[in-house]
Amino acid sequence: AQSVTQPDIHITVSEGASLELRCNYSYGATPYLFWYVQSPGQGLQLLLKYFSGDTLVQGIKGFEAEFKRSQSSFNLRKPSVHWSDAAEYFCAVMEYGNKLVFGAGTILRVKS
Amino acid sequence: SQTIHQWPATLVQPVGSPLSLECTVEGTSNPNLYWYRQAAGRGLQLLFYSVGIGQISSEVPQNLSASRPQDRQFILSSKKLLLSDSGFYLCAWRIGQGAFEAFFGQGTRLTVV
Numbered sequence: 001a002q003s004v005t006q007p008d009i010h011i012t013v014s015e016g017a018s019l020e021l022r023c024n025y026s027y028g029a030t031p032y033l034f035w036y037v038q039s040p041g042q043g044l045q046l047l048l049k050y051f052s053g054d055t056l057v058q059g060i061k062g063f064e065a066e067f068k069r070s071q072s073s074f075n076l077r078k079p080s081v082h083w084s085d086a087a088e089y090f091c092a093v094m095e096y097g098n099k100l101v102f103g104a105g106t107i108l109r110v111k112s
Numbered sequence: 113s114q115t116i117h118q119w120p121a122t123l124v125q126p127v128g129s130p131l132s133l134e135c136t137v138e139g140t141s142n143p144n145l146y147w148y149r150q151a152a153g154r155g156l157q158l159l160f161y162s163v164g165i166g167q168i169s170s171e172v173p174q175n176l177s178a179s180r181p182q183d184r185q186f187i188l189s190s191k192k193l194l195l196s197d198s199g200f201y202l203c204a205w206r207i208g209q210g211a212f213e214a215f216f217g218q219g220t221r222l223t224v225v
Contacts, residue, residue: 034213042219099169100161100206100214
């Protein structure tokens with residue numbers, strides 16, 4: 001079964017507009033959740049993470065994400081997108097036994 | 113500080129040839145190590161992960177294998193490459209115990225021709 005679902009393959013937003021990338025997980029225990037960003041041909045960079053505590057977590061580059069246990073979601077948000085945010089974004093969950101599983105990714109395009 | 117090295121950056125190999133990709137981590141002990149493959153439009157697929165020397169978990173039965181001969185070394189291999197093995201291969205590590213994120217290498221672009 002798919003542990004992490006990112007329902008949007010591509011998203012296009014205008015520069016300056018707000019952004020929300022969706023992520024749903026299926027994991028019985030309290031999850032460790034992550035968002036990573038990947039520029040073309042590069043490795044992955046961590047944006048933010050959730051382990052416990054405050055369900056709204058702040059990350060780098062102005063991103064934030066909210067953990068909602070009732071909805072099994074961990075959506076990524078940014079209030080105002082910049083052209084440099086165009087990249088592919090991955091949500092990930094750490095499963096039992098240190099198995100780190102990623103979603104299929106969402107490609108973000110920013111139009112000027 | 114910890115660093116991860118992955119090489120080569122790009123590789124073009126003929127079908128049927130062997131493969132060896134190496135990943136090493138510096139500055140930490142007993143890390144969890146991971147191999148992922150990223151094919152066009154298919155996201156990031158977990159291939160293998162290891163929580164210790166000689167301990168390999170395989171996620172996808174396929175033409176590849178992995179080994180961990182030393183604590184901070186993780187090798188991805190194939191005896192005979194297939195066209196479908198083409199893709200972008202990423203190695204990652206994380207601290208073995210506790211709630212920590214993973215850190216990624218810069219990846220290897222493998223093209224099988």
